Amino acid sequence: MIWDAVFQPFADFGFMRRALLGCIAISVGAAPVGVFLMLRRMSLTGDAMAHAILPGAAIGYLVAGLSLGAMTVGGLIAGMTVALLSGFVARVTTLREDTSLAAFYLISLALGVLIVSTHGSNIDLMHVLFGTVLALDDAALILLCSFASLSVLTLAALLRPLVLECADPQFLRSVSGLSATTHFTFLALVVLNLVGGFHALGTLMAVGIMVLPAATARFWSAGIGGLTVIAVSVAALSSVSGLLLSYHYSLPSGPAIILVAGMAYVASLVLGPSGGLRAQALPRQPIETRTEP
Amino acid sequence: MNAALTFHNLALGYDRHPVVHHLQAEIAEGSLTAVVGPNGAGKSTLLKGVIGTLAPLEGRVAFGSPRREDLAYLPQQSDVDRTFPISVVDLVTMGLWREIGPFGQLGKARRARVDAAIAAVGLIGFEDRPIGSLSGGQMQRVLFARLLLQDASLVLLDEPFTAIDARTMADLIGVIRRWHGEGRTVLVVLHDHETVRAHFPETLLLARELVAHGPTEQVLTADNQFRARQMCEACAGPPHVCGRGAA
Numbered sequence: 001m002i003w004d005a006v007f008q009p010f011a012d013f014g015f016m017r018r019a020l021l022g023c024i025a026i027s028v029g030a031a032p033v034g035v036f037l038m039l040r041r042m043s044l045t046g047d048a049m050a051h052a053i054l055p056g057a058a059i060g061y062l063v064a065g066l067s068l069g070a071m072t073v074g075g076l077i078a079g080m081t082v083a084l085l086s087g088f089v090a091r092v093t094t095l096r097e098d099t100s101l102a103a104f105y106l107i108s109l110a111l112g113v114l115i116v117s118t119h120g121s122n123i124d125l126m127h128v129l130f131g132t133v134l135a136l137d138d139a140a141l142i143l144l145c146s147f148a149s150l151s152v153l154t155l156a157a158l159l160r161p162l163v164l165e166c167a168d169p170q171f172l173r174s175v176s177g178l179s180a181t182t183h184f185t186f187l188a189l190v191v192l193n194l195v196g197g198f199h200a201l202g203t204l205m206a207v208g209i210m211v212l213p214a215a216t217a218r219f220w221s222a223g224i225g226g227l228t229v230i231a232v233s234v235a236a237l238s239s240v241s242g243l244l245l246s247y248h249y250s251l252p253s254g255p256a257i258i259l260v261a262g263m264a265y266v267a268s269l270v271l272g273p274s275g276g277l278r279a280q281a282l283p284r285q286p287i288e289t290r291t292e293p
Numbered sequence: 294m295n296a297a298l299t300f301h302n303l304a305l306g307y308d309r310h311p312v313v314h315h316l317q318a319e320i321a322e323g324s325l326t327a328v329v330g331p332n333g334a335g336k337s338t339l340l341k342g343v344i345g346t347l348a349p350l351e352g353r354v355a356f357g358s359p360r361r362e363d364l365a366y367l368p369q370q371s372d373v374d375r376t377f378p379i380s381v382v383d384l385v386t387m388g389l390w391r392e393i394g395p396f397g398q399l400g401k402a403r404r405a406r407v408d409a410a411i412a413a414v415g416l417i418g419f420e421d422r423p424i425g426s427l428s429g430g431q432m433q434r435v436l437f438a439r440l441l442l443q444d445a446s447l448v449l450l451d452e453p454f455t456a457i458d459a460r461t462m463a464d465l466i467g468v469i470r471r472w473h474g475e476g477r478t479v480l481v482v483l484h485d486h487e488t489v490r491a492h493f494p495e496t497l498l499l500a501r502e503l504v505a506h507g508p509t510e511q512v513l514t515a516d517n518q519f520r521a522r523q524m525c526e527a528c529a530g531p532p533h534v535c536g537r538g539a540a
Contacts, residue, residue: 039377160395164387167377167424174344174366175390175443222378222423 009247018136019243022144022200023257026209027235029148030193032155034214035227036186040166043211045101049187050194050207052082052105054112057198062119066127068139072195075203079191082108087184131202133243133253140199147196151189158185163224201254208258209235216265219272234264295357297322297447297478298343302352305335305342311350312338315502320480322357325473327493327509328482331525334499336482337369340449343480358446365445367436369452369482375425381435382420385411388442410441413471415464430461437468448472450481454488466492486513500524 010016037043056078057071064070082104089104090097136144155162161182164172173179190210197206217230242257270277298320306312313335320326328336341347343354344366373384386399386407393399399407411420414434424432433453440448450469454462470492472479483489489496489509496512498504500521505512 157396163377163379163383164390166374167379167384168371168373168387170368170372171387171439172390175387176394178395224378227378 005248006244009244015134015136016243016247018141019133019200019253020240022133022136022141023209023239023243024236025141025144025148026193026197026200026206027213027232027239029144029151030197030206030210031213031231031235032228033151033186033189033193034210034212035217035224035231036155036162036166037190037211038214038218039224039227043215045098045187046190046194046207046210048101048105049079049083049190050198050203051109051112053079053108053191053194053198053203055108055115056112057195057203058112058115058119062115068137068143068199072143072199075195075198076191078108078112079195080188083187083191084184087180087187091180127202129202129204130252131198131200131205131254133200133257134246136200144196144200147192151193151196154185154189158182158189162186201257205254205258208261209238212258212261212265213238216261216268219268219274219276222274234261238264295322296320296355297324297357298480299355299357300339300352301355303342303349303354304351305338305347306350307338307347309350311501313342313499313501314351316352316499318497318503318506320478320497321495322478323473323476324495325469325479325493326481326495326497327489328480328497328499329484329486329489329513330499330504331522333501334521334525335501336499337451339499340366340451340480340482343449363445364447364449365440365443366449367440367451367453369455371436373424373432373436375427375432378423378425380421380423381416381427382407382411384424384435385438385442388439391443406442410438413441413468414438430457433457433461433465437465441468446477448477448479450479452482452484454483454485462488489513 010020034043034046037046053075056074056076058074059078060067060070060072060074063074082101086097086101086104089095089100093100161172161176161178165179165182165186169179172182193210194203194206197209200206201209213231213234214227216234217227220230221227238261239257242260243253245251245260246253246256268276273279296319300316300318303316304311304314305316306314312333316339328339330336338347342349344364345361386403388410389399389403389407393403408420411417414437416431416434416438419427419431424435427435437453448469453465457465466488469479469481481493483493490513493509495507496509497506498512498517498521501524504521504524505514505517
């Protein structure tokens with residue numbers, strides 16, 4: 001019974017195994033980045049970047065058709081350009097980063113929709129927007145796994161300055177010149193994971209696997225380590241469950257995965273011990289009583 | 294006595310409107326100086342000019358033997374994100390950034406220095422608490438512990454005792470006096486003249502321009518304070534309209 005429902009689909013079908021591997025790679029890469037997006041109060045930045053990637057992928061498609069390489073390179077270029085331009089505008093003009101990012105991603109998105117609608121069919125648009133997790137080939141899997149590895153290693157190298165850039169950016173600027181580098185490298189990681197994610201889940205759903213597991217984790221842990229482990233686990237479990245739902249009930253797999261992550265979020269919102277609704281409502285004993293200086 | 298800092302006809306301001314102007318003064322190496330003056334006198338602006346976040350509109354800040362890289366600065370409103378999940382010990386340890394950078398090992402010797410700094414500000418037992426659980430006074434102690442580890446020869450503090458209780462303030466003044474005893478140059482923006490008289494040998498009285506600078510008892514006279522208030526009120530209108538003509 002459980003075997004039939006949970007293991008049989010992956011045992012029987014190669015495309016399910018490929019989808020699973022791709023989704024787990026995305027989870028391992030994107031969820032930790034999502035944790036830092038949340039801690040920096042930049043969760044919506046992920047959404048904006050996802051929209052910004054669209055024209056790059058569209059141009060890549062125009063040049064080379066449904067080519068993995070061209071669409072990846074196009075998406076990376078478009079995402080990095082928007083990230084760098086908005087960061088640059090925020091640092092040299094009076095406009096703040098959220099507004100300049102909004103401005104550039106809207107320009108980019110409009111361009112993307114224009115390109116796709118004048119030169120492509122609706123099926124292509126659906127591919128870019130919602131991904132093709134059930135049709136990942138070898139090259140796509142290698143790409144997703146490489147991006148995930150690169151993302152995890154870069155995040156590990158960046159950890160100390162990134163934590164300080166989040167907790168006390170003024171101090172980081174006063175002791176080191178790494179503030180801008182840290183910020184832009186982090187944005188590059190966001191773009192990298194979104195570009196990887198859009199092959200499987202589409203540009204819009206890729207943000208979901210980044211942001212929802214992090215938001216879910218926040219209700220279970222307060223430390224960076226705990227948040228990261230829980231976010232990756234939630235993302236991976238959502239992937240498995242979403243793929244199974246998609247298989248058994250013939251649902252589109254990207255939205256199914258994200259909806260499972262969304263359900264995990266709503267459940268944690270209510271039940272989570274770390275600031276969830278139930279925890280807020282229950283009276284709690286102080287952990288310790290100590291004379292404070 | 295060598296000067297740690299020299300202000301040469303310094304003008305500082307925002308959007309081309311000078312807040313501080315015609316400032317000519319020398320801060321002696323190893324001195325403990327209070328910077329006082331009415332609200333809007335340009336005290337915080339002066340510190341920003343020293344750390345370099347604000348470029349002079351005119352004149353310059355000259356550094357003596359301690360370079361600009363060798364200063365530690367505590368802003369009036371530190372923009373520490375108190376909701377960020379970082380522990381007291383981790384935030385204090387970041388005072389060692391110039392030694393360990395992004396990848397350096399902490400090691401036993403440095404860990405002992407971190408513990409000593411936490412002990413010096415009276416926060417033993419709070420090492421693993423998240424900063425979000427601290428009171429305002431405890432947070433200020435954490436920031437002082439981090440300053441201790443920065444081991445800077447020039448220390449700039451901008452109103453470090455705002456909304457801090459008397460006991461915390463007494464402890465932190467102890468830290469400032471210790472820096473003074475170690476020969477560091479310390480510049481502190483303060484409002485409370487009693488504190489200045491009790492603990493600060495030198496005072497720089499500022500009211501957009503220099504009113505007086507020297508030994509505290511000679512600077513904090515009723516006459517000087519009256520002049521400072523008058524000068525600030527005279528400049529309370531549009532900031533570029535002031536008695537000294539176009540700079």
